[in-house]
Structures are given as C-alpha cells and as structure tokens.
Amino acid sequence: MKILEANAGALTNFEVLDFLRSKGAAKDPTRVLAKVAPSEYKVYDYLNQTHACNQTREAIIEFVDKSKKYDLAKAELLNILNLRPITPVEIFPIIEDSDVRMGDDGIQELTEMVEQVFPTPQTEPTSEAVPMEGKEAETMAEQEEIVDAGQEPMETT
Amino acid sequence: MFYLSRIEHTLRVPPSMLHLPILDAIKGELEKLFLDKVVAKLGLCISVYDIRSVDGGFIFPSDGAATYKVVFTLIVFRPYAGEIIIGKVKESDANGLRISLGFFEDIYVPIHLLPSPSEFKPDPKNGGKRRWVWDYDGQPYDIYETDEIKFRIHSIDYPAIPVDQQPNESNSKFQMEEQPKENVNVKPFAPMVVTATIDYDGLGPVSWWDGSGDADADAEAEAEEDS
Numbered sequence: 101m102k103i104l105e106a107n108a109g110a111l112t113n114f115e116v117l118d119f120l121r122s123k124g125a126a127k128d129p130t131r132v133l134a135k136v137a138p139s140e141y142k143v144y145d146y147l148n149q150t151h152a153c154n155q156t157r158e159a160i161i162e163f164v165d166k167s168k169k170y171d172l173a174k175a176e177l178l179n180i181l182n183l184r185p186i187t188p189v190e191i192f193p194i195i196e197d198s199d200v201r202m203g204d205d206g207i208q209e210l211t212e213m214v215e216q217v218f219p220t221p222q223t224e225p226t227s228e229a230v231p232m233e234g235k236e237a238e239t240m241a242e243q244e245e246i247v248d249a250g251q252e253p254m255e256t257t
Numbered sequence: 258m259f260y261l262s263r264i265e266h267t268l269r270v271p272p273s274m275l276h277l278p279i280l281d282a283i284k285g286e287l288e289k290l291f292l293d294k295v296v297a298k299l300g301l302c303i304s305v306y307d308i309r310s311v312d313g314g315f316i317f318p319s320d321g322a323a324t325y326k327v328v329f330t331l332i333v334f335r336p337y338a339g340e341i342i343i344g345k346v347k348e349s350d351a352n353g354l355r356i357s358l359g360f361f362e363d364i365y366v367p368i369h370l371l372p373s374p375s376e377f378k379p380d381p382k383n384g385g386k387r388r389w390v391w392d393y394d395g396q397p398y399d400i401y402e403t404d405e406i407k408f409r410i411h412s413i414d415y416p417a418i419p420v421d422q423q424p425n426e427s428n429s430k431f432q433m434e435e436q437p438k439e440n441v442n443v444k445p446f447a448p449m450v451v452t453a454t455i456d457y458d459g460l461g462p463v464s465w466w467d468g469s470g471d472a473d474a475d476a477e478a479e480a481e482e483d484s
Contacts, residue, residue: 105263106299112462116259116332117302139293142360143303143334150343179341182258183407187468193341193409193459 110174113152113182114160120144151184154221163217170202170210186215258336261306262299265328266290272321280308283327291331291417293360295448297415300335301361334361336410336451344461346404349389351377354454356406370411370454372461391461404462408453415449 111119120126124134136144147153160181167177172195179194188207191198198207205230266287279294279358279473312326336342344364347357353371356364365471368375379387380399391398394410455461 101296102265103262104265104328106260108261108263111259111261111332113258116303119306119332123304137288137292137304139360139410141303146359151410175337175339178258183341183343187466189459191459193407193457 109179112178113147113150113178114155114157116143117147117152118157120147150182151218153180155181156245159217163214166217167210170206179216184214184218186211186220232245258334258340258342259303260300260333260335262331262333263309263328264331265326268325268327269322270318270325272323279311281306283311283325284330287329295415296440297332297448300333301331301359303334303447306330306332335412338410338412340410341407342410342453343405343407346400346402346406346462349377349387349400349402354389354400354406354455356408361449361451363449364408364451364453366408366453366455370452370456372456397462398465400462404464405459406455406462407466408455409457409460411452411454413449413451416447418448419446 118141120140121138122137123140125136128134128136131141135147149188163181164177167180172180176195180191183190183194185191185194188204188211191207191211195201195207202210267288268290269285270279270282270286274285287305287308291305293302295301295307307329307330309330314323314325316323342358344356344358346354347362348355352365353368354366355362355364358364371389372393375389375391378390380401389400391400403471416442459466
C-alpha cells in the first residue's frame, strides 16, 4: 500500500452523510439489503444526530459566499459548517481570537447569519431525496462531482 | 474531521470474484481490506469513495488470482488538532473522561485537560457512582455519563502495535487463573488514540452552555434515572 496523497481534500459532515445516503443507507430499514457496511452505518447514525442531517448543498454554498467578508480560515469554516453555532459562546472555541478579529458585533452578526442560512428544522428531515440504488455508473459520476463541489468551499478562503 | 485520501495498492482479486464486473469486485475487496481499519498517520477508513485507475491483472505462476494495481480514494476520519467535535461521554474514571462518537471510541480527556478546578466526586443521586464536577466560583457543574459533550482535539497518536509479550513473572501452575485478573484493568490496544480538551469557554457538556444552566442538566439526569 502506498499513500499517494494523504489529504486530497476535506469533507464536511454533510458531504459524508450525502455520500452514505447515495449508497442507499437512508432507505433500507432492514440495513441488510443496501451495500452499506455495518461500520458505515455507525458513521451514518452519528451524522444523522448532527446538524448535517438538515443541511443542503445550496445552503452550504450560500454560507461560504456570505462568510467571505469575515476572513475565516478553512478549518474554521469547516467547523462552523459541522457545528452550526447559533450563540456567541459556541463561536468562541471555534474561531481563534474571535473578539479581536471580529468584535462582539461581528460575532453576533455571524451567529445570526448561520441561523438564517441553516434554519432550525421545523419538520422531520427529508432523507428520501437520495439517488436510486443500482445506478452504479451514475453514482460514480456523481462522486466525481462531489469531489469538485467538496473542494470548492474549502478553497474559497 | 473527514478527509479524502488517495491510495495506491496492489490488490489480489480471488477467482471467486470473477463473475462480478471488475470494478465491483475490486471495490468489494478494497472494502474488505480497509473499512473500519486504522491506517497509521492516515486515520480511520470510513468508506471507499471512488476508484481512479485499475492497472494490470497479472496472474502469478501457481496462483489463480489476478493482481491489479489500483489507485482509489478513501474517506478517512482524521480529526485535526484544534477541531471541535460533539460526542457522548462513554466512561468517566479517576484518569479523566472517555468519549465516544459511535463509530470511534478512543477519545480521552485526561485530568489536566479538564476545566480546573475539577473534582472526581461520588454522585449521591446515582448510588454513589462517581463523576467529574467542575467547580466554577462555588457553583458545581457535573459531567454525567451519556452527556453530549463538546470537545477540542488536543493531539492524535498512532501507537505502534505491541509485539513483545509481557514477561511471565510466575511460572506456577496457577498462572492461567491469575492472568485474567491482571488483565482486567489493562486497556485493549487502540491503533489511534485521540486526546481532547474541554478546558475552554464553550466546551464541555452541551447543557452547560445552552443558556438553561446546570439546573437543566440536573433535571435531565433525574429524568434519565427515573426512566
């Protein structure tokens, strides 16, 4: 085994969840029929408890656009996407020197923006909108797109 | 938390997989080989993301299997130092906390990375079972097992696989009976150990910071005991 590239791009929790859903993890209540390993189901279960289960690709792109003015590092953006902080105290540990770099108003503004882009879910998350199983070739093509889309938000800062 | 990693591997595909399309066969073999395993310095392999190229298909003399050189991408779990993650408290003992993510459970918070001053106190409501308590200006903040907890990654270690055996001190015939007792408190080998800290504003059990304060955490704990 040879590691060609240890870091070929970071993924947000949402992208991993989306990938597992596209493998059919969401719509198999028996957990036997879909080609998803038990260890992958564990990851799927964990991600379904996080805020990633309510996010959409559009919302993430919108957030990355809107957060450009705050001049955040990639790792900070990734962490905000994964945790969806909506109070200032949740921002403090994520963003280094947040009070110096952004000021109290900036932090407040950022939390409001996060809440507006990723609203608190009112209904059950819709996990049904996943690609059909059995279209291997298409899934591969989609995976290529995920790579591109996945790296895009990371490279914006 | 999750990364893509590109790997090249020389893979033996057994003849029993010949009836499958080649990509399916290779993907199945790769999943058997890598899924839920830790690769040192790379992290915990979650999933095979895609297969980039397949070369060869050489059959070695006196072997029935085709050997391919495959370049593929894995999704790996590899938190970076400074990242904030939410998990669940799995255990608390005199050495600190152990946190679980469901798919990964070797996350430890040692005593010196707990908020200070913290104390390991018996919990009168829970039959004297001990839990960690953060004493903030005389106000106790408890960390219960099964609490949702937010932590920051401090460091990641990939311990080498232990090869040398423990020297046997006693050669008595009761050795077999004694051995299990000694091993009770020995941690099983973990190929990836994450050290985390909760000593910062906004870190620690989620209930500490959601505005409702400790009263809420107490109420939750009581509700759990009742149920």
